[in-house]
Amino acid sequence: MFSVLVCDDSLVARKQVAKCLPQDWDVAVHFAKNGQDALSALAEGKGDLLLLDLNMPVLDGYGTLEAIQQRGLKTKVIVVSGDIQPEAHERVTSLGALDFIRKPVEPAKLVEVLDKYNILHVEEKAQEEVTPLDPDIRDCYQEITNIAMGQAGDHLARTMDVFVELPIPNVNLIEVSELHMMLSDIESHEQVTAVCQGFLGPGVSGEALCILSDSSFDDVAKILNVEGEVDDQLQLELLMDAASILIGTCLTGLANQMDINFSQGHPIVLGQHRAITEIISMNQIKWKRTLAIELSYGLEGYNVQCDLILLFTEESMKMMNSKLAHLLEDF
Structure with missing residues (x-):
């Protein structure tokens, strides 16, 4: 099953982001309090999609993105943050994030971004027949x-x-x-x-x-x-x-x-x-x-x-x- 990992140091923010996910989307939702916890969850295969906050203790969002690249972890990352500086957007994109969503998250905006990157249909794609490389x-x-x-x-x-x-x-x-x-x-x-x-x-x-x-x-x-x-x-x-x-x-x-x-x-x-x-x-x-x-x-x-x-x-x-x-x- 496709899994979503919500990483934010705020319990309220984690719940708010999770509630914005499409209600009819059959996914497993996991949570992490900081980047270090998120990396551990990703290493366990929890998080085909990572919804990542930037400002967190222990390991912030920027450090998490860098670690994901260095370790070659397979996850799609969408940053969810209240830091709306243009430079923040540019930095996370350069570090491999797909997109940037401003807090507080609006369900329609999240669905728009998920649909933009065809993430909502990723399970259907995974089931399609692929050509093996003999x-x-x-x-x-x-x-x-x-x-x-x-x-x-x-x-x-x-x-x-x-x-x-x-x-x-x-x-x-x-x-x-x-x-x-x-x-x-x-x-x-x-x-x-x-x-x-x-x-x-x-x-x-x-x-x-x-x-x-x-x-x-x-x-x-x-x-x-x-x-x-x-x-x-x-x-x-x-x-x-x-x-x-x-x-x-x-x-x-x-x-x-x-x-x-x-x-x-x-x-x-x-x-x-x-x-x-x-x-x-x-x-x-x-x-x-x-x-x-x-x-x-x-x-x-x-x-x-x-x-x-x-x-x-x-x-x-x-x-x-x-x-x-x-x-x-x-x-």
Whole structure:
């Protein structure tokens, strides 16, 4: 059964929030007096959804959000607080919270937010049939990605005249809430700039996410002999150039091996100088459940780290798995 954890140091507030939950929603409701109690409950599997206060003794809401990220706990978090400062809203969003509701909670507002993130129907979604990621198919995904990323790395190396350090592809069928766990090479305090480009093929669709840490831009400019100040506009141009090479070459390499063609949309800036958790939080409704392939490129001798993530819809896997199954038969 889906469970809701209400965390607030006030007994009155806990009861008030619980009463605002839809009366016909079949869920188990648990309570915590502070962040430390909440973390213990989450570790026990109590709290698919956490309704979290900010100002609490022992461990406040900010510390709780940080601990949830660090421990990789799987819960959706909505902050419920009387602290209505714009900075408070921005901080909790950057720490992975879905949304912010002002106290005192109004039932209609809570239902609106729950419905916005499709949380009220999460049990129905969990019961839907999902496409399993067979170990042999996973290996096949990794192998064709190895070839495609090698081609992209070669293109990047020739363009920038550097040695590109190629990663081992990370392939997983995940919920978007788990996406931040894949980005292990990006420190939680590191700000990044990210662009996204959609792609479409017969029976296949998805998005490519290209992320460059802000600390990388100076070295990228140095490699490309760019003189003068590296301002925001120039940073975007540098990222767009790198993303065009990596995304285009990778997708072409994958398409050729699966005997399909991809058309690519225009790149879109997801965020500039933001925490990666904030970028993910802003787009999680769009991405939902996905087959994610992560590639983390580095440039030898330079402080440059670029993550490329290919996100395929779950529906796309049916056709892709069929293509890869034929490849396995040829081995």
